[in-house]
Amino acid sequence: MRSIIHLVMLFTGFVSSAVIPTNDYWSFRAGLLHAEEVTTIGGRLAFKEGERSANDLLMTHKRAEIDEAFANPQKFLPAKNFLTVLGKIEQSRVFNIMKKLPKGAVLHAHDTAFVHWEFVYNLTFRDNLYMCNNGGDLSLQFFETPSNSCDWKLLSDVRKDPVIANTLNERIRRRLTMLVENPDEKYPDVDAAWIKFMDIFMFIWPILTYRPVWEDYYYQGLKELYEDNVLYLELRSTLPILYELDGREYNPIEVVGIYKNVTARFKADYPDFIGTKIIYAPRRTMKESEIENFINEAIQMKRTYPHFFAGFDLVGQEDKGNTLKLYAEKLNAAQDDINYFFHAGETNWYGTSTDDNLIDAVLLNTKRIGHGYAIVKHPKVLDYVKKNKIAIEICPISNQVLGLVKDLRNHPASVLFAEGVPVVVSNDDPGLFGSRALSYDFYEAFMGIMSKNADIRALKQLAMNSLIYSSLSHDELSHASTIWQKRWDEFIHELNE
Missing domain, CATH: 3.20.20.140 (Metal-dependent hydrolases)
Structure with missing residues (x-):
């Protein structure tokens, strides 16, 4: 450990003077990598009983997935919009x-x-939920007796027509989630994403x-x-x-x-x-x-x-x-x-x-x-x-x-x-x-x-x-x-x- 600390301390000095100790290159490199490993999240934790073998299994899958994507970047899921790779x-x-x-x-x-969102969609089949289609803007709200603020219709009655129900149900689903086929086109910037985001709320x-x-x-x-x-x-x-x-x-x-x-x-x-x-x-x-x-x-x-x-x-x-x-x-x-x-x-x-x-x-x-x-x-x-x-x-x-x-x-x-x-x-x-x-x-x-x-x-x-x-x-x-x-x-x- 002392040698590692010494190498890291040396690194600071040598970088400032632009001199690298070529005769100790590999030890220096190993020490620097170890110092970075210790600093990163979890790096100071010691493996407890059973954790090392469990880690071997996890890391086998992680490295396989990353190595495959490294060879073909199109396969790396975190590089793509989550809405398309869920x-x-x-x-x-x-x-x-x-x-x-x-x-x-x-x-x-x-x-x-x-x-x-699917749970929220299922909530729309509860009793006393009314719908109003005001100028193309769909609203849903629970009432015992609906107000006169809109032309409210009991949603369960509207759904009795299967043709109307299919169209209406799909319309409701689209209002509950940001999931779309082409999210990068649908939400080209932060403001566009937030507009849809707030519309759902x-x-x-x-x-x-x-x-x-x-x-x-x-x-x-x-x-x-x-x-x-x-x-x-x-x-x-x-x-x-x-x-x-x-x-x-x-x-x-x-x-x-x-x-x-x-x-x-x-x-x-x-x-x-x-x-x-x-x-x-x-x-x-x-x-x-x-x-x-x-x-x-x-x-x-x-x-x-x-x-x-x-x-x-x-x-x-x-x-x-x-x-x-x-x-x-x-x-x-x-x-x-x-x-x-x-x-x-x-x-x-x-x-x-x-x-x-x-x-x-x-x-x-x-x-x-x-x-x-x-x-x-x-x-x-x-x-x-x-x-x-x-x-x-x-x-x-x-x-x-x-x-x-x-x-x-x-x-x-x-x-x-x-x-x-x-x-x-x-x-x-x-x-x-x-x-x-x-x-x-x-x-x-x-x-x-x-x-x-x-x-x-x-x-x-x-x-x-x-x-x-x-x-x-x-x-x-x-x-x-x-x-x-x-x-x-x-x-x-x-x-x-």
């Missing part, structure tokens, strides 16, 4: 190992987009915010995560006003209570599921004068549900929304009252006001950074993140589908993985992208963003990071780690069998 990813042996992997937690997901909003549907939808989301070996969730929610058929409405604090009750029901059904915490995340289009009301709501939520409420964020397309700087004074004043988990740097612009959100996020003491896509352009911020152990929430599929990066080999998180920056991998809005839970994002990160040599230890570190950088208390983290470790040991045993 089915091929599901055939990958590496992906099928990912599904078995105990992935710990999802720390970055949005409530109205974390359930597979607007369409499903009146469906999902019917209270019984909301509860079933959220329960299904937990089930999809659990079946994908995810044991804990921190969910960002705008906490919309929910409604009943009789006209009753639930305010945001009451919605948190509904979340808490459904979570308790799910944990009763699946006792080894660790749980959920809520991050209140209103849209970043609010006026400067409005932010204080949302902060006060968040503080009240924390007082009412101290162990279930995690913190506060602002959501929406960063390039089109307001900056953190606009709200900085009010946010700064509330730092001691609530935790922040800010979206920041979800942009490919450099030096813009959006890009500067990264600076304000760390100054406001954010506990994690959502996306942080642009952080490699800010070395001082990156140094601060490393020293203060602020995790970056990487969402590979979201970044690709929403137009930030076409080829995941060029994702800036490659640098973060290589330097061992605190990183977690999350799924953002899987239901809208046609994916389910977390395995798809783990596959894309492992195969497309990490080094070819990143192995099972990198995956283990990612899973552990998701618990370490969560909002779990010390006792909750200890309990969660025990459950996860048991799952991990079973996973290693299964691979070896």
Whole structure:
């Protein structure tokens, strides 16, 4: 080890003087490669019992897949838009190992987009759902007695005509997902992708915010995560006003209570599921004068549900929304009252006001950074993140589908993985992208963003990071780690069998 350290120290000096020790070339090279291996994610973990042989199996499949694509780049799936290769990813042996992997937690997901779109489509067959076709714009909403705001028709009656039903059902399906045959043509830039993205949210909003549907939808989301070996969730929610058929409405604090009750029901059904915490995340289009009301709501939520409420964020397309700087004074004043988990740097612009959100996020003491896509352009911020152990929430599929990066080999998180920056991998809005839970994002990160040599230890570190950088208390983290470790040991045993 001393010789390796000595060689690395020598490297710094020799590079600065442009002199390479040719007589010790191969030792020097080996030492440098080892130093890089130790620095990368998972590189400092030692193989535990059974992990090395399990790793041999995983890496055999990973290297075979990458070697085949290296010979024929057209076969490398992370280089292609996820919407076009979803089915091929599901055939990958590496992906099928990912599904078995105990992935710990999802720390970055949005409530109205974390359930597979087919479940949402099936919701449209429920009673009391009406449709309105106003100038070609289709709307769906639950009513006991429909309002006069539109020419509402009971959807189940409209579907009685099989010809109309086929056309209408396909129309509804298209409104629920970003899946198209030619996504690069359909979504040529970030703005085009976001327009479709927001159109889906607007369409499903009146469906999902019917209270019984909301509860079933959220329960299904937990089930999809659990079946994908995810044991804990921190969910960002705008906490919309929910409604009943009789006209009753639930305010945001009451919605948190509904979340808490459904979570308790799910944990009763699946006792080894660790749980959920809520991050209140209103849209970043609010006026400067409005932010204080949302902060006060968040503080009240924390007082009412101290162990279930995690913190506060602002959501929406960063390039089109307001900056953190606009709200900085009010946010700064509330730092001691609530935790922040800010979206920041979800942009490919450099030096813009959006890009500067990264600076304000760390100054406001954010506990994690959502996306942080642009952080490699800010070395001082990156140094601060490393020293203060602020995790970056990487969402590979979201970044690709929403137009930030076409080829995941060029994702800036490659640098973060290589330097061992605190990183977690999350799924953002899987239901809208046609994916389910977390395995798809783990596959894309492992195969497309990490080094070819990143192995099972990198995956283990990612899973552990998701618990370490969560909002779990010390006792909750200890309990969660025990459950996860048991799952991990079973996973290693299964691979070896």
